[in-house]
């Protein structure tokens with residue numbers, strides 16, 4: 001059954017370049033038939049979410065040789081996304097089956113004839129969103145809304161993201177090698193930075209664009225990060241933890257990390273954040289920069305209530321079709337609200353700068369590292385347990 005949000009997501013994903021999306025869908029659906037006619041085409045394994053909370057390896061056609069602008073890569077380290085538990089358990093609008101995984105570091109296997117800056121053998125970050133690097137949106141730093149591909153084009157989200165494949169596979173096709181792939185600096189361990197493909201950038205974007213100018217203006221700035229306001233939240237806490245580490249790295253005078261899950265607060269405290277339960281915030285407490293990473297309308301309302309006059313609230317929004325906003329309160333306080341998806345590729349250079357300079361260590365958030373060959377069992381444990389960040393390595 002499709003939820004109302006699935007219908008909304010599908011409508012947005014087909015808003016532009018619908019023919020392109022349908023062609024990819026048909027091409028993927030007919031892969032099996034073509035394979036039966038041409039059984040010599042190389043095959044590979046790809047982890048697939050099949051519904052009922054189940055993942056299984058499937059044998060699928062390997063990507064064809066890359067087009068002029070493309071590349072084929074081999075994932076070396078794949079990270080879970082904070083959305084994955086909800087996704088695999090069927091609590092998101094993404095219909096099954098879908099190829100699993102969208103955050104990876106990979107080795108380049110082959111590149112197309114017109115690729116200038118990426119060469120086989122390089123280790124690269126593969127952004128989870130598909131972007132060309134040359135359209136006006138990409139030039140403007142809005143790579144999550146690249147106009148060369150259908151809206152919401154992403155790895156690992158099936159029908160809604162488009163059929164680009166998943167990262168837990170032997171190979172992955174990258175349509176725009178120069179535009180998308182970011183070479184990894186020597187010495188960086190793929191397992192340490194696998195989540196830079198999505199979640200680390202997603203944490204950074206709530207802080208990086210705002211904190212430096214607030215610090216210039218005010219000298220001292222406290223930051224409040226809302227991670228979960230419900231103990232039933234299925235979302236992992238890596239994005240808010242990366243946001244907290246980024247805020248510390250960029251000089252916030254204090255980082256208050258709000259989560260109602262005791263185990264997440266323990267992890268946040270170990271990372272040097274001021275971890276508190278939602279009920280422990282004193283009345284009237286507010287900060288000039290707040291991040292709502294709850295994915296819940298109630299969490300967004302709470303974050304807005306914690307945003308000081310002339311402050312900024314950066315929100316992930318969520319998968320709810322709608323939610324109430326305290327518009328009067330926002331008006332009285334002059335609140336600025338930013339809501340939406342990350343533009344991962346655009347912020348990636350700034351994120352990698354923080355990492356290579358040693359100021360941001362995303363590996364401190366990782367809770368499990370395991371071989372990719374064991375993906376089915378390891379991810380099952382992740383989905384049913386409370387691991388914050390699981391990394392699979394080839």
Ligand SMILES: [Zn+2]
Nearest residue numbers: 081082083198
């Ligand atoms: Zn993700």
Ligand SMILES: [Zn+2]
Nearest residue numbers: 132135138146
């Ligand atoms: Zn583009």
